[in-house]
Amino acid sequence: xxxxxxxxxxxxxxxxxxxxxxxxxxxxxxxxxxxxxxxxxxxxxxxxxxxxxxxxxxxxxxxxxxxxxxxxxxxxxxxxxxxxxxxxxxxxxxxxxxxxxxxxxxxxxxxxxxxxxxxxxxxxxxxxxxxxxxxxxxxxxxxxxxxxxxxxxxxxxxxxxxxxxxxxxxx
Amino acid sequence: xxxxxxxxxxxxxxxxxxxxxxxxxxxxxxxxxxxxxxxxxxxxxxxxxxxxxxxxxxxxxxxxxxxxxxxxxxxxxxxxxxxxxxxxxxxxxxxxxxxxxxxxxxxxxxxxxxxxxxxxxxxxxxxxxxxxxxxxxxxxxxxxxxxxxxxxxxxxxxxxxxxxxxxxxxxxxxxxxxxxxxxxxxxxxxxxxxxxxxxxxxxxxxxxxxxxxxxxxxxxxxxxxxxxxxxxxxxxxxxxxxxxxxxxxxxxxxxxxxxxxxxxxxxxxxxxxxxxxxxxxxxxxxxxxxxxxxxxxxxxxxxxxxxxxxxxxxxxxxxxxxxxxxxxxxxxxxxxxxxxxxxxxxxxxxxxxxxxxxxxxxxxxxxxxxxxxxxxxxxxxxxxxxxxxxxxxxxxxxxxxxxxxxxxxxxxxxxxxxxxxxxxxxxxxxxxxxxxxxxxxxxxxxxxxxxxxxxxxxxxxxxxxxxxxxxxxxxxxxxxxxxxxxxxxxxxxxxxxxxxxxxxxxxxxxxxx
Numbered sequence: 001x002x003x004x005x006x007x008x009x010x011x012x013x014x015x016x017x018x019x020x021x022x023x024x025x026x027x028x029x030x031x032x033x034x035x036x037x038x039x040x041x042x043x044x045x046x047x048x049x050x051x052x053x054x055x056x057x058x059x060x061x062x063x064x065x066x067x068x069x070x071x072x073x074x075x076x077x078x079x080x081x082x083x084x085x086x087x088x089x090x091x092x093x094x095x096x097x098x099x100x101x102x103x104x105x106x107x108x109x110x111x112x113x114x115x116x117x118x119x120x121x122x123x124x125x126x127x128x129x130x131x132x133x134x135x136x137x138x139x140x141x142x143x144x145x146x147x148x149x150x151x152x153x154x155x156x157x158x159x160x161x162x163x164x165x166x167x168x169x170x171x
Numbered sequence: 172x173x174x175x176x177x178x179x180x181x182x183x184x185x186x187x188x189x190x191x192x193x194x195x196x197x198x199x200x201x202x203x204x205x206x207x208x209x210x211x212x213x214x215x216x217x218x219x220x221x222x223x224x225x226x227x228x229x230x231x232x233x234x235x236x237x238x239x240x241x242x243x244x245x246x247x248x249x250x251x252x253x254x255x256x257x258x259x260x261x262x263x264x265x266x267x268x269x270x271x272x273x274x275x276x277x278x279x280x281x282x283x284x285x286x287x288x289x290x291x292x293x294x295x296x297x298x299x300x301x302x303x304x305x306x307x308x309x310x311x312x313x314x315x316x317x318x319x320x321x322x323x324x325x326x327x328x329x330x331x332x333x334x335x336x337x338x339x340x341x342x343x344x345x346x347x348x349x350x351x352x353x354x355x356x357x358x359x360x361x362x363x364x365x366x367x368x369x370x371x372x373x374x375x376x377x378x379x380x381x382x383x384x385x386x387x388x389x390x391x392x393x394x395x396x397x398x399x400x401x402x403x404x405x406x407x408x409x410x411x412x413x414x415x416x417x418x419x420x421x422x423x424x425x426x427x428x429x430x431x432x433x434x435x436x437x438x439x440x441x442x443x444x445x446x447x448x449x450x451x452x453x454x455x456x457x458x459x460x461x462x463x464x465x466x467x468x469x470x471x472x473x474x475x476x477x478x479x480x481x482x483x484x485x486x487x488x489x490x491x492x493x494x495x496x497x498x499x500x501x502x503x504x505x506x507x508x509x510x511x512x513x514x515x516x517x518x519x520x521x522x523x524x525x526x527x528x529x530x531x532x533x534x535x536x537x538x539x540x541x542x543x544x545x546x547x548x549x550x551x552x553x554x555x556x557x558x559x560x561x562x563x564x565x566x567x568x569x570x571x572x573x574x575x576x577x578x579x580x581x582x583x584x585x586x587x588x589x590x591x592x593x594x595x596x597x598x599x600x601x602x603x604x605x606x607x608x609x610x611x612x613x614x615x616x617x618x619x620x621x622x623x624x625x626x627x628x629x630x631x632x633x634x635x636x637x638x639x640x641x642x643x644x645x646x647x648x649x650x651x652x653x654x655x656x657x658x659x660x661x662x663x664x665x666x667x668x669x670x671x672x673x674x675x676x677x678x679x680x681x682x683x684x
Contacts, residue, residue: 010604014339021346031358038629040353040360043622044346047614051342054335094603098392102571103596109575110588126568133391135564148569152576160222162583 011055018052118164178531190227194234195543202242203558209239213506214378218580225514230536244281257446257482260454264474279416282548288480291432292487303495304520312627317648324655344614367586374509376578376591385598424476435484446485453481
């Protein structure tokens with residue numbers, strides 16, 4: 001996929017999001033005008049308006065480039081290695097498999113912790129995460145998981161006095 | 172005078188000193204690890220500050236940020252992998268010195284330059300922030316509204332190659348910041364009937380998700396299934412002259428240090444530019460003015476002095492717009508603003524009136540943090556060098572778990588962990604598509620004040636929009652805002668028209684991205 005195609009899709013998604021916000025979400029989930037001050041819908045509409053105009057502008061620009069049979073200007077074409085590795089953004093291919101590998105255990109942790117409790121869920125989570133990253137040293141993985149879970153438990157429970165989520169082990 | 176003394180006494184209380192010390196030490200350690208930077212560290216540690224007093228919390232976070240700025244130089248010098256974006260220029264001369272076995276000398280130069288730049292900048296902040304804030308007090312809601320509007324458009328340029336995408340990100344940040352209770356009607360807005368959203372999105376999970384979790388998701392793409400462990404070699408030579416930095420060597424760079432500090436202060440005081448700009452600008456100036464231009468990039472101490480003095484002086488000077496106008500100059504300042512807001516304080520000129528003792532306490536903590544940075548850096552240098560060698564397969568699970576528990580800590584609610592994960596994914600896509608998460612976060616933080624001032628203007632003027640025209644400063648600022656937006660429009664249309672055939676100029680790799 002070229003950058004023009006990627007950016008076109010991204011901008012179309014943004015325009016679609018803005019339309020949903022303007023036509024459904026903002027009118028439905030914003031209080032009515034109370035008769036004084038600015039309308040509660042004004043600022044959300046302005047924010048969405050900015051997004052939509054800018055995304056529309058980008059689309060016009062991409063279309064102009066496409067019809068001319070050209071691609072993006074050189075300035076936006078060159079991302080020096082240094083800028084990619086040290087800058088704020090890391091433009092590149094979306095690795096959905098990798099994203100899923102880290103998000104699924106994280107989501108399972110959020111869901112499972114309330115029922116199974118902090119200690120077993122967090123331990124399993126850390127083991128899975130280390131395995132996904134590529135660690136195959138089972139003793140190191142187990143020790144690290146136990147230490148991290150225990151240290152976090154002690155910090156939360158006795159340092160800040162915050163109960164860890166889910167059923168409590170020592171209650 | 173009493174306030175100044177009381178504030179300084181607070182800053183040198185044992186508890187405060189301890190937290191600043193811990194903050195600086197953790198900051199250096201974290202900054203040394205490639206991929207973790209100051210704002211990310213602040214986001215990860217804000218939840219801990221819930222349990223501190225405002226002064227110790229801000230002192231701790233400021234120490235963390237200062238430490239991380241120097242820490243970034245450690246991996247830049249030893250591995251040529253800058254721990255933070257602003258340390259990139261440091262690696263150009265630092266790494267060649269490491270290859271020559273003079274890594275310790277390079278790190279010492281980086282440390283002393285950082286401390287010098289940071290100290291000078293802190294003194295300038297102390298001298299000018301309060302007088303400027305006194306002038307800023309004459310600004311009314313119309314001027315503040317116009318100023319925030321301008322700041323949002325200027326800041327949209329940070330962290331992206333396109334101001335257009337920056338404005339989209341800022342708009343999304345504004346929208347996310349409006350979720351919660353509407354200020355005038357006190358009724359829920361954009362909560363989608365989810366009761367946990369009634370109080371709005373907390374800054375901590377949003378910031379941890381965008382800054383830390385999304386960064387780790389991207390970093391892990393490199394390591395998944397492979398494991399990683401960087402190895403810094405040839406750092407500590409056995410020769411004394413290769414390890415130590417002589418006074419002569421340090422003072423030979425006095426001009427460069429002063430110039431770098433001045434550039435850093437100027438750049439930091441202007442919202443939207445940031446430390447990387449200061450660092451590159453200072454390096455460029457040092458090279459142009461040097462008698463040994465040809466030695467730059469081959470291991471010249473002057474290059475390290477230029478880069479480090481400039482980027483470290485941004486830390487304190489970026490607090491000038493925050494303290495004077497209530498507008499964060501960069502991401503770290505935005506995170507500190509969030510920390511102030513957690514304690515129920517709104518940074519801005521009124522802080523000097525309402526919380527004078529705290530402000531002088533913060534000044535004291537800033538100076539103490541500089542001193543601690545010198546001490547910790549000097550005696551812990553070798554230990555911090557080991558931090559760059561922590562394998563990713565050990566480090567990243569710990570960081571991810573810290574992100575999760577840190578998000579939970581604020582309200583003891585797993586819903587916030589869900590928010591963090593959601594914003595982690597949003598941040599991942601923002602980074603991949605070059606949308607500025609910096610602009611998003613600053614929009615998110617500034618929107619309550621922006622809306623509040625807008626409401627004040629509308630209510631005071633009794634819905635008369637011409638009220639703006641009676642305030643020349645506000646008009647000037649709004650004209651500037653529209654000028655920036657208009658320039659963006661024109662620039663985009665022109666760029667679309669002026670597209671050049673890339674076959675000769677672009678790389679296939681860039682095209683396939």
